[in-house]
Amino acid sequence: MNALGRRSLLQAAPFIGPFLLLYVGLLIYPLIDGLALSFHRADPFGGRAFAGLENYARLASDPVFGQALGNTFKYAVLVVPVLTAITLALALALNKPGRTASVFRGLFFSSSVLSVTIITLIWRFVLTPDAGLLAEAWEAGGREPVPFLSQPDLALLAVAVATIWWSIGLPMMLFLAGLQQIPEDIFEAAALDRANRWTTFRRITLPSLRRTVVLVVMLQTAAQLQLFGQAQLLTAGGPGGASRPVVLFIYETAFTRWELGYASAIAQVLFVLILAVTLLQFRAGTSRREP
Amino acid sequence: MASLELIEVRKAYGAATVLDGVSLSMETREFLAFLGPSGSGKSTLLRVIAGLETADGGEVRLGGRRIDQLPPGDRGVAMVFQHYALYPHMSVRDNMAFGLRNAGVAKGEIGRRVLEAARVLEIEPELDRKPAQLSGGQRQRVAIGRAIVKQPQLFLLDEPLSNLDAALRMRTRVQLAELRNRVDAAFIMVTHDQAEAMTLADRVAVIHDRRIQQVGPPMEIYARPANVWVARFVGSPAMNVAPVELLDGESGRASVRLGDGSQVDTRVPRAGLAGAGPLQIGLRAESVRVTGAGAGTTDARVELVERLGDRTLVYARLSDGQALTGEDRGASRVQAGDIVGLHMEGAAAHLFAPDGSGRHPVESTA
Numbered sequence: 023m024n025a026l027g028r029r030s031l032l033q034a035a036p037f038i039g040p041f042l043l044l045y046v047g048l049l050i051y052p053l054i055d056g057l058a059l060s061f062h063r064a065d066p067f068g069g070r071a072f073a074g075l076e077n078y079a080r081l082a083s084d085p086v087f088g089q090a091l092g093n094t095f096k097y098a099v100l101v102v103p104v105l106t107a108i109t110l111a112l113a114l115a116l117n118k119p120g121r122t123a124s125v126f127r128g129l130f131f132s133s134s135v136l137s138v139t140i141i142t143l144i145w146r147f148v149l150t151p152d153a154g155l156l157a158e159a160w161e162a163g164g165r166e167p168v169p170f171l172s173q174p175d176l177a178l179l180a181v182a183v184a185t186i187w188w189s190i191g192l193p194m195m196l197f198l199a200g201l202q203q204i205p206e207d208i209f210e211a212a213a214l215d216r217a218n219r220w221t222t223f224r225r226i227t228l229p230s231l232r233r234t235v236v237l238v239v240m241l242q243t244a245a246q247l248q249l250f251g252q253a254q255l256l257t258a259g260g261p262g263g264a265s266r267p268v269v270l271f272i273y274e275t276a277f278t279r280w281e282l283g284y285a286s287a288i289a290q291v292l293f294v295l296i297l298a299v300t301l302l303q304f305r306a307g308t309s310r311r312e313p
Numbered sequence: 314m315a316s317l318e319l320i321e322v323r324k325a326y327g328a329a330t331v332l333d334g335v336s337l338s339m340e341t342r343e344f345l346a347f348l349g350p351s352g353s354g355k356s357t358l359l360r361v362i363a364g365l366e367t368a369d370g371g372e373v374r375l376g377g378r379r380i381d382q383l384p385p386g387d388r389g390v391a392m393v394f395q396h397y398a399l400y401p402h403m404s405v406r407d408n409m410a411f412g413l414r415n416a417g418v419a420k421g422e423i424g425r426r427v428l429e430a431a432r433v434l435e436i437e438p439e440l441d442r443k444p445a446q447l448s449g450g451q452r453q454r455v456a457i458g459r460a461i462v463k464q465p466q467l468f469l470l471d472e473p474l475s476n477l478d479a480a481l482r483m484r485t486r487v488q489l490a491e492l493r494n495r496v497d498a499a500f501i502m503v504t505h506d507q508a509e510a511m512t513l514a515d516r517v518a519v520i521h522d523r524r525i526q527q528v529g530p531p532m533e534i535y536a537r538p539a540n541v542w543v544a545r546f547v548g549s550p551a552m553n554v555a556p557v558e559l560l561d562g563e564s565g566r567a568s569v570r571l572g573d574g575s576q577v578d579t580r581v582p583r584a585g586l587a588g589a590g591p592l593q594i595g596l597r598a599e600s601v602r603v604t605g606a607g608a609g610t611t612d613a614r615v616e617l618v619e620r621l622g623d624r625t626l627v628y629a630r631l632s633d634g635q636a637l638t639g640e641d642r643g644a645s646r647v648q649a650g651d652i653v654g655l656h657m658e659g660a661a662a663h664l665f666a667p668d669g670s671g672r673h674p675v676e677s678t679a
Contacts, residue, residue: 207398210365211459215412216386225411229402 060286070283077287087288089263090271093178094292097267098246100182101189106238109190113197114227127198134191138251145184145256146171174264177257181265184252189245193238200234201227236307240300247296268292316341316499317362317467322371324357331357333523334371344493344500346514348507350546355520356471359503363392363469376466386415391460392469396476397452399444399459405431406440409459416463423462430458433495434488450481454488461496470502474509489513507547511535519543540669544595550626553601553637554665557594559586567664567672569594572633575611579662580674590667600661601639603627603647609654613637615647629655 060077064070081087112130116123133141148155149170157167170180204227212222228235250269253259259266259274268288276285317339324332331354339345347355360366362373364385373381380388399408406427413423431437434454444452453473460468473489474482490513493500504510510517511531518528527539538544538552545551557569560576567583569592570576577594586592603625606612613629616636625645630636639655647653664672 205396205398207394207396208400210363210385211392211394211398211400212411213365213385214363214390214392215459216384216415217411218415221415225403226400229400232402 056286057290059283060290062283063281064283064286065280066282067280073283077284078291080284081287081291086263086266087268087271090266090268093263093265094247094249094267094269096178097182097185097249098243100179101185101246101249102239102242105186105189105193105242106235108186109193109238110197110231110235112190112194113201114223116194117198117201127194130194131191133188136188138188139255141184141188142252142255145180145187145252149180149256171257172261174261177261177265181249181253181256184256185246185249188252189242193242196234196238197231200231204230232307236303239307240303243303244296244300247292247299316343316376317501318372318374319358319362320372320374322358322361322373323369324354324361324366325369330523332361332368335525336371337518337525337528339499339501340515342493342497342499344502344513344515346510346517347501347503347520348505348510348517348547349520350505353520354523355503355505358520359392359469359471359501362467362501363390364388386412389466390469391463391465391467393453393456393460393471393473395472397444397456399452399455401444404441404443405436405447405455405458408444408455409462412459412463426462426464427458430461433461433492434458449477450485453477453485457488457492461492464496464498466498468496468498468500470500472503472505474504474506486513507549519546521546537673538595538663538671540671541593541595541665542669544663544665544671548597550598550638552663553596553598554593555596555635555637557592557664559583559592569664571611571631572635573611573631575631575657577610577657577662578659579664580660581662581664581672582675586664586666586672592667593665595663595665595671596637596657596661598626598638598640600658601637602656602658603639603641603645604654604656606652606654609656611655611657612652613639613655615649615651615653618645618647618649620645627653629653 059070061072061074062070063073063076116127116130136144146154151157151167151169151172154167156170160167168176170176208226208230209222212226217225248269249267250273253265253267253270254273257265259270269292272285272288272292275281275288317337319335319337322332322335323330335358347358349355357366361368361381364380364383368381371381372379375389378389380390400411403411409427409430410423413426418426427440428437431440434457436451436454436458439447439451439455444455447455453476457473470489474485477485486509489502493513502509502513514531516528517531517534519526519534521542527534527543529537534543534547538547541554545554555571557571557577560568560570562568562583565583566579567581567586568576568578571594579594602609611631613631615627615629617628619626619628620643623643625641625643625647627639627641627645627647628636629639637655639653641647660674662674666672
């Protein structure tokens, strides 16, 4: 490095330093330590013994992990396409000037500012079989209320629905931003080219939003593979683990069974999975480029 | 047969009226320019014809058919947008074919028309490229190609040359002129550039203040402007306009006196001007020749000199403070601060009645 480069680095240090310290201390170090921990048998009380690949071997044959992994992918598959479609539709409907549209934009975004605790509380009021909103509706219709949260095939669905409701805000805003980037005159050109609404959407709007769609799907997939709070608070992963996602499994392993090494190993696997899925989506979303 | 007919077209945005009873009739294969400053309503009028805006009143007819209630695609018009509005994710070929596919034209016919247009516009090598890979001039030609393949009755061009650099603008101007000779359709071009309007158009519609101020061949608008506004808007530098007093006289022609007392004998008929109210004289710079002091109609003090090479523009002020622009030969030695004579060519002078309407010299070479 030449003298000039050294001097400018020295000048920059006070500005970068504090952040770098926090970043390394709170992110890089735990990341590496987590990886190291996954090769150990460890508990929070100081016990730490090297175990090689034992944790990973155990993981491969753990049926609870298998179930949690399956649930996690179910969440992603249930939530991401539906969420993308709903938020795109909302953005299309609300992408117009005027007070009504802006009020509705605010309304649909409002769920995003609530914490996961509030969200689960609200959905409990809706879903609980005794005096819940849906239960009342069911009973008014003269039918037995459905125990959404304690029926194995419905619990996961209930968590997914709550998640969609909670997550609408950001993708809708991304789509609105994407829509506003499309110049008005190409829609006018399409009108002169006799394109009807469906053709305009399919051949003009959607291709113009391609990057936004890729972004939304990537962000949401990464987010839903880490789904945790709603499942823990709404169903506690039950009944019988039917709605338990991987992150909840990590949490239980680490903080109720105190097996930190094993929990770290699960976390490493999830990390690699999320990375792989996201990269795949990115490749798929950007590969069809012009020659 | 008339091609396009506008009958009392009105358009308002809320309380702001932008088009106030515009009527116009075009011949088939005519090239018409809408000329006006920005905000004059000329683009709105084009968009009303295209169907991108709906008129609040009046009728738009094309080839005898009323089209103002039809959606844009069914009107038989094609538009070239100012910023081209090409579909960024489609190839050049698809950009041109899109409208034909939507109209259900047979596949072979689409291919034939696209290839023909690409050949004429010299964009064949670009057919499989995307708009982002093209230069500005190529994009412009694709936009024109997209209009041509539709074989419309009427082409609408919105400031088609404004995004091109000077050299390309000249070439595209020639191409547009060739295009109009080749296709069997009428053209409307919106522009704020009078040189474009004058060179390309058969007739120019000067639009200002929500109305068409005058429609006519370029030279007629230049030589016989309908009112003061058109007189000053068309031509560069702007026509000199100064208040005058009508002198008594027996002859049929009006003689007038300027504020500084100098007299100009015009060839404008006197009839109807006496007693009408305050008049204005209109003189183009080329009709105000710079002479030696005392040798012209009157003397003036030079304030600014613009040397254009082949001629020199002299901005001067009369003794009463009236500003006048005169012309001198290219090699003029006049300098700011000089006192010079101005010879006003009365035979070329226009008079404007109190309502602003123009009166023109008889026997003028229009």
